[in-house]
Amino acid sequence: MSEQSIQSAPGVNFDTPAVLRYRNVRKIKDKTARYGIATGGLGVIAAILLIFFYLLYEVMPLFQSPEVELERSYNMPVASANSLYVTMEEQAEIGMQVSSAGEAVFFNTEDGAIRKTIALPVEPGVTVTSAAPMAAGNNMMIAGLSNGSVIVFKHEYRITWPNDQRLITPLLTFPYGEEPIVLEAGASLDKVAVRDAEEQLIVAGASGSDLFMVRFLKEEDFLTEEITLEREEVSLPFSGAAARSLLLEPDLNWLYVLSGTDTLTQIDIRSGQPFVEKSYALTAGKNEVTELQLLLGGISLLAGDSNGRISQWFMATNAAGEDELTEIRSFQQGDAAITRIIPEHRRKGFLALDAEGVLGLYNTTASRQVMTLSVTEGVVDQAGLAPRADALVLGTGNQMHLWSVENEHPEVSWSALWDEVWYESYDEPEYIWQSSASNNDFEPKLSLMPLAFGTLKAAFYAMLLAAPLAICGAIYTAYFMAPAMRRKVKPVIELMEALPTVILGFLAGLWLAPFVENNLPAIFSLLLLMPFGILLFAFIWDRLPLNVRTVVPEGWQAGLLIPVVILVAWICLAISGSLEGVFFGGDMRSWITKDLGISYDQRNALVVGLAMGFAVIPTIFSIAEDAIFSVPKHLSYGSLALGATPWQTLTKVVLLTASPGIFSAVMIGMGRAVGETMIVLMATGNTPIMDANIFEGMRTLAANIAVEMPESEVGSSHYRILFLAALVLFIFTFVVNTLAELVRHRLRQKYSSL
Incomplete structure (x- = not known):
């Protein structure tokens, strides 16, 4: 029946005030229910979308591209020809150069102004012929001298707050005294290495094809906690071409010696009489190894060659059940020779520079070449990376260049999250989730x-x-x-x-x-x-x-x-x-x-x-x-x-x-x-x-x-x-x-x- 017929029905009045109020109330209830249900449904959808976009917002930085930008260029505090090593402190505000004249020069990374110069305890007429850090992320260093001695020292930075302004004061300390340690009197040390462990200190050096090593056994006084060193001469069984690189493994099991074009000799130094464990041809004789470094933690070796290839090696069990140095993965930066490899101080990543001035950023766990960038037109003479990997100084000629680095999550890649990864100290690739450990050298395993x-x-x-x-x-x-x-x-x-x-x-x-x-x-x-x-x-x-x-x-x-x-x-x-x-x-x-x-x-x-x-x-x-x-x-x-x-x-x-x-x-x-x-x-x-x-x-x-x-x-x-x-x-x-x-x-x- 239509509304008109209802309205015209005899004896029935649908327009009384009570009926009109009832209609209005019902209309209000209907609209309230309609819009309330619609609002609730849309609210649920909006909440789900907000959750999704918030999760996406937190995840997206994992996949952002890194950025490397030139911040400053200025004259170097020490000419590159006389500079043996460059590094920076935690805040990337102060850099340090070790010169062949036996000086540690601290300078502002922003403008190159010299903050402080500290002379190493070097005798007159003796020069510093080599310098190397103990490990990536460690402030202990060793300097090799032209008279066959070495100096072990640390560069440290004291932070104070005068007038509520941060002041960083650099200084050198000598944990084992300022007296140089004699390795081989009269031998000019081309390469040096040091490792400081809980029970012993080992110092090694090379002069041409001659290798020298001294082991110091530590004895701690129970009352005064003073440490005394007992010297022990070690004869190394090495005969071959001139040593081009010396690397000491952190657990003091092996000394790695690079000689010839690509020959790596692994010397077992655990006993009183070291012996050659094995020799490896890192490039199978095809190319010359131009750079060799230990990755953070000292488990992996990084070898760069003359063809722009960088390979990662560490000890793994082979098919015969024997432990041997195994090539795990490799990266190809370009065709130019790799001149420098700089391990990061807190991650399993590294930077590489080649002869054409190309900089590459890598992460080993993710098997990822993060980016490559041309930073100069020639060879970089010196390079130093900040501990947080957020700044880089490069020395070319008489110029120093400060670069900012934004590379927050290089360890994340599809393979690291979803594929089998060959982690350090494992015998084969595996799926592993282990996000933390008790030391800073740990390799995060973040497979989902x-x-x-x-x-x-x-x-x-x-x-x-x-x-x-x-x-x-x-x-x-x-x-x-x-x-x-x-x-x-x-x-x-x-x-x-x-x-x-x-x-x-x-x-x-x-x-x-x-x-x-x-x-x-x-x-x-x-x-x-x-x-x-x-x-x-x-x-x-x-x-x-x-x-x-x-x-x-x-x-x-x-x-x-x-x-x-x-x-x-x-x-x-x-x-x-x-x-x-x-x-x-x-x-x-x-x-x-x-x-x-x-x-x-x-x-x-x-x-x-x-x-x-x-x-x-x-x-x-x-x-x-x-x-x-x-x-x-x-x-x-x-x-x-x-x-x-x-x-x-x-x-x-x-x-x-x-x-x-x-x-x-x-x-x-x-x-x-x-x-x-x-x-x-x-x-x-x-x-x-x-x-x-x-x-x-x-x-x-x-x-x-x-x-x-x-x-x-x-x-x-x-x-x-x-x-x-x-x-x-x-x-x-x-x-x-x-x-x-x-x-x-x-x-x-x-x-x-x-």
């Missing part, structure tokens, strides 16, 4: 593969338990169970979802994990005997007389399974010890480890599957049960009326109609399992390993974020990679839910005609 694998592993074992139980329970509750019983069972199962996961994780870690370990035969026999026991009881029940079966009202038969489940569980626990003694020698865990060769961790995927499956069951059950119960009754009644059995009606009509909802329940449950944090954090060993073994633990993306985010340095690569892990988890969930929605939509279209 173990975390992604652990996430899927935990979700798989949880869904393996939860999905069948939840779906079968939902089918029975919605289709077969009596309504009165359903009204009691369904709320109880849904109430399980309110249990905090931290409680489940706590119980799983402290009670369930030891229980499973001590009752492994019972757990596995329970998984086998429980289905068999239930089916056997069902078979017996179906064979009982009808008058016995009708005692239990229709739909209440599930209650009879409670004592069956309890009885089967009790039997499995009772026979656990006997099974363990008969089949597994009294200890199933040892049998698994020793006889099967399968490692066993107390907090493992089996425990996670049981605990997290328990947490996921209510989610899947509730949604699937609602979907099955919501199938129109006329469909099932019509099927039964046409002669189909209840089981045929269930499988051919009800489940097909409810399949979109059941599929949604499974996918939502999987999303819950993928994003779970506390259970996997407390119920696993939290070890980031890639092993499908059900008896091994894992670490998931969510648990890793929860564990390491509070300890990560804001803005660091570690910090941003944790955000990248969160973004990966976000995208994974979004993609899975999107695909699930598409599949659900297709299922709804396919079976909507039923």
